[in-house]
Amino acid sequence: MSKEIEQAGYRQNAQGHLVPQELIRPVDKLRDDVVLDIVDTARVLRQAMADFKAASMKKIEDFIDLSSNEYGVEYGGTKGNVTLPSFDGQFKILRAIGDHRVFDERIQAAKKLIDECVVEWSDGANVNLKALVDHAFRVNKQGRIDINQVLGLRQLAIDDPRWLEAMSAIADAIQVTGTSQYLRIYQRQPNGKYEQISLDMSGV
Numbered sequence: 001m002s003k004e005i006e007q008a009g010y011r012q013n014a015q016g017h018l019v020p021q022e023l024i025r026p027v028d029k030l031r032d033d034v035v036l037d038i039v040d041t042a043r044v045l046r047q048a049m050a051d052f053k054a055a056s057m058k059k060i061e062d063f064i065d066l067s068s069n070e071y072g073v074e075y076g077g078t079k080g081n082v083t084l085p086s087f088d089g090q091f092k093i094l095r096a097i098g099d100h101r102v103f104d105e106r107i108q109a110a111k112k113l114i115d116e117c118v119v120e121w122s123d124g125a126n127v128n129l130k131a132l133v134d135h136a137f138r139v140n141k142q143g144r145i146d147i148n149q150v151l152g153l154r155q156l157a158i159d160d161p162r163w164l165e166a167m168s169a170i171a172d173a174i175q176v177t178g179t180s181q182y183l184r185i186y187q188r189q190p191n192g193k194y195e196q197i198s199l200d201m202s203g204v
Helices: 003-007 026-071 106-122 128-136 149-155 161-173
Strands: 010-012 019-021 082-085 089-101 174-188 194-196
Touching: 003 149, 026 082, 026 089, 026 174, 089 149, 106 128, 106 161, 128 149, 149 161
Parallel strands: none
Antiparallel strands: 010 019, 082 089, 089 174, 174 194
């Protein structure tokens, strides 16, 4: 809503209609003021957190470059994951880079092979194994098959050619669609364990 409209004494309701201020109950105006004030503050806070993350990631990247170039120290491991402890060990910072993975159409071929194995092994009698497979292949709230659930099947030591072919199809069906960077900060507790310093509002 524009400042001109506010000054003219109107507020826009949920249907998009302009309502004169004098026709709005005081409690409704007060509620609106409280909500908008919190939203404005939240937007500022969110931007501050985004700036903090970007600046922190840049500091970590600069330090890794400096350490590698000047001291020959190699930090991190696969996919650029890095853990940096403070000198006294009270704090540590984890930079993690994770892939966004989805299955392509080949996952359906893998599911068919697995179903054939289950039917043959159970001879149509034992439904528990089929329920386990169906559970692994269920879709999440986004309508996608959960990668980790399906990959859990690969941990089963089953030496059957069709099963192994299905496991190979599962691996081939994984497509990386992008990556995300995560910043986690930990503090050591009196018991020696590290606890994450929550930057999630629900955990504060």
